[in-house]
Amino acid sequence: xxxxxxxxxNTPMGTTPPMLDYGFMxxxxxAAAIVALVAGPVGYFLVLRGQxxxxxxxxxxxxxxxxxxxxxxxxxxxxxxxxxxxGGVAIGLMGERLAQRDVAIGLVLALAxxxxxxxxxxxxxxxxxxxxxLFGNVLAVDQATVxxxxxxxxxxxxxxxxxxxxxxxxxxxxxxxxxxxxxxxxMAVLFLAIVxxxxxxxxxxxxxxxxxxxxxxxxxxxxxxxxxxxxxxLLAAAFALAEAWxxxxxxxxxxxxxxxxxxxxxxxxxxxSLLPAVLLETASARPKAAP
Amino acid sequence: MIVLAFRDVEIxxxxxxxxxxxxxxxxxxxxxxxxGGNGAGKTTxxxxxxxxxxxxxxxxxxxxxxxxxxxxxxxxxxxxxxxPANLRxxxxxxxxxxxxxxxxxxxLLGSExxxxxxxxxxxxxxxxxxxxxxxxxxxxxxxxLLLAQVLVGSPKLLLLxxxxxxxxxxxxxxxxxxxxxxxxxxxLTVLFSAHELNPLLGVMNRVLFVGNRQAxxxxxxxxxxxxxxxxxxxxRIEVVRxxxxxxxxxxxxxxxxxxxxxxxxxxxxxxxxxxxxxxxDHAADA
Numbered sequence: 001x002x003x004x005x006x007x008x009x010n011t012p013m014g015t016t017p018p019m020l021d022y023g024f025m026x027x028x029x030x031a032a033a034i035v036a037l038v039a040g041p042v043g044y045f046l047v048l049r050g051q052x053x054x055x056x057x058x059x060x061x062x063x064x065x066x067x068x069x070x071x072x073x074x075x076x077x078x079x080x081x082x083x084x085x086x087g088g089v090a091i092g093l094m095g096e097r098l099a100q101r102d103v104a105i106g107l108v109l110a111l112a113x114x115x116x117x118x119x120x121x122x123x124x125x126x127x128x129x130x131x132x133x134l135f136g137n138v139l140a141v142d143q144a145t146v147x148x149x150x151x152x153x154x155x156x157x158x159x160x161x162x163x164x165x166x167x168x169x170x171x172x173x174x175x176x177x178x179x180x181x182x183x184x185x186x187m188a189v190l191f192l193a194i195v196x197x198x199x200x201x202x203x204x205x206x207x208x209x210x211x212x213x214x215x216x217x218x219x220x221x222x223x224x225x226x227x228x229x230x231x232x233x234l235l236a237a238a239f240a241l242a243e244a245w246x247x248x249x250x251x252x253x254x255x256x257x258x259x260x261x262x263x264x265x266x267x268x269x270x271x272x273s274l275l276p277a278v279l280l281e282t283a284s285a286r287p288k289a290a291p
Numbered sequence: 292m293i294v295l296a297f298r299d300v301e302i303x304x305x306x307x308x309x310x311x312x313x314x315x316x317x318x319x320x321x322x323x324x325x326x327g328g329n330g331a332g333k334t335t336x337x338x339x340x341x342x343x344x345x346x347x348x349x350x351x352x353x354x355x356x357x358x359x360x361x362x363x364x365x366x367x368x369x370x371x372x373x374x375p376a377n378l379r380x381x382x383x384x385x386x387x388x389x390x391x392x393x394x395x396x397x398x399l400l401g402s403e404x405x406x407x408x409x410x411x412x413x414x415x416x417x418x419x420x421x422x423x424x425x426x427x428x429x430x431x432x433x434x435x436l437l438l439a440q441v442l443v444g445s446p447k448l449l450l451l452x453x454x455x456x457x458x459x460x461x462x463x464x465x466x467x468x469x470x471x472x473x474x475x476x477x478x479l480t481v482l483f484s485a486h487e488l489n490p491l492l493g494v495m496n497r498v499l500f501v502g503n504r505q506a507x508x509x510x511x512x513x514x515x516x517x518x519x520x521x522x523x524x525x526x527r528i529e530v531v532r533x534x535x536x537x538x539x540x541x542x543x544x545x546x547x548x549x550x551x552x553x554x555x556x557x558x559x560x561x562x563x564x565x566x567x568x569x570x571x572d573h574a575a576d577a
Contacts, residue, residue: 169392175369181361
């Protein structure tokens with residue numbers, strides 16, 4: 001696999017794959033690696049906590065932020081991050097009160113996309129920007145964005161490292177954790193703020209509509225295949241990295257959109273992760289676990 | 292030595308008084324069965340002892356100190372078991388996630404933490420099944436792992452909220468037996484809440500019965516009587532003993548319908564009426 005380190009501008013027959021001759025491809029590989037290494041571990045906890053929908057919701061809200069940023073002339077990454085963090089904190093604070101409100105949540109998400117559309121309406125380069133935001137445009141990531149992604153990624157992973165232990169406790173046994181002095185609300189708010197960072201990052205690669213594919217797909221597959229927390233987190237990151245880089249390589253070969261290939265690989269890996277259980281189930285009738 | 296004491300405790304949830312004037316003292320090494328109908332306040336009483344619900348009046352003391360959140364002397368098994376049925380995490384990691392779980396940082400266990408996990412798994416005879424994914428365990432096996440989590444940190448007082456819920460009778464007996472043997476070998480004090488009285492009859496020292504905002508603590512012979520239960524259920528209760536088992540029945544259920552169900556008794560009676568419905572439904576299987 002390429003490392004993105006070499007600068008083979010005048011060596012067409014160099015040892016690195018020819019796609020890395022292009023600066024935009026090197027940027028894309030670097031950005032994809034950073035995002036995958038954040039999205040995998042964050043996604044692991046997201047799936048473990050059964051909050052995958054929250055990740056999806058944050059991405060939608062982020063769309064409004066990104067298009068609003070266009071409108072006032074700042075980088076869409078910061079608009080996206082601002083809105084996802086605000087949304088994550090709000091969802092975390094509302095906690096269980098949101099659990100039964102699927103209609104309200106759905107309407108808020110639709111409204112967020114609607115506002116995003118309105119903001120885009122006022123931006124001249126409408127169609128390209130909209131497609132890039134919704135479905136990602138990793139090949140357009142420049143070096144400055146790579147550095148921003150790295151900084152955000154380091155913050156997100158460091159924060160996750162600080163709260164990982166009580167977060168795991170609160171995810172596995174919320175009421176026991178509460179009794180032992182863990183604030184469930186604080187955990188929810190801090191974690192969803194981290195998810196917001198990861199969402200803003202992943203949206204740079206695959207767009208707001210497909211954040212699920214990098215954040216939830218690899219983590220869900222890893223949770224199917226691992227029994228330990230540590231290896232599970234690492235495998236989620238490895239899957240995300242393989243899917244993101246594989247998607248880039250396939251996009252380079254086929255000239256099809258990168259985001260398509262990432263979703264395809266993500267779906268493939270998750271599907272394959274289900275196989276062992278399916279085979280086992282058909283091979284022998286397991287004793288059913290009591291509800 | 293008094294492990295858990297309630298002194299004139301009144302507890303309200305969302306403006307509704309759940310318990311009032313509750314006085315009780317539970318000594319070291321006692322196995323107490325906590326019984327009562329649905330919504331009678333069993334869980335509320337346990338959560339108050341954990342310091343999660345501050346009493347509106349009175350004092351709650353655990354081992355001589357005011358009840359407060361995060362008390363390491365208490366082991367707690369909550370009623371709602373959050374374990375997703377398809378979770379493929381191993382039982383070992385499910386238990387390990389609890390060790391020092393309130394501390395910040397990465398969830399890495401030191402050698403001390405690993406020893407603690409091994410110790411509690413061994414206590415509940417779950418060492419062999421701990422490497423298997425939770426999704427492949429039976430209800431009884433998962434219950435043992437939940438019990439292992441309770442024992443993390445060597446608590447002195449176990450508050451177990453409905454450990455028998457959704458277990459079939461053969462597994463129920465196993466869980467009761469396991470808790471009782473742990474209680475004896477480790478010198479624990481156990482407050483074991485349950486829907487049914489009979490599974491606990493052989494092992495509990497005393498029974499704590501809650502209902503009608505009150506609580507009665509005493510031996511089975513003192514508490515499971517018609518006058519006491521009639522007071523706690525707010526309706527006439529019959530107690531029938533049959534072959535070493537005790538049946539609690541709401542014989543007055545139909546009479547209650549006649550007196551309160553005519554529709555011209557106003558709001559207070561209407562409320563009481565619905566209470567009696569749930570008591571009646573419950574008492575049939577108590």
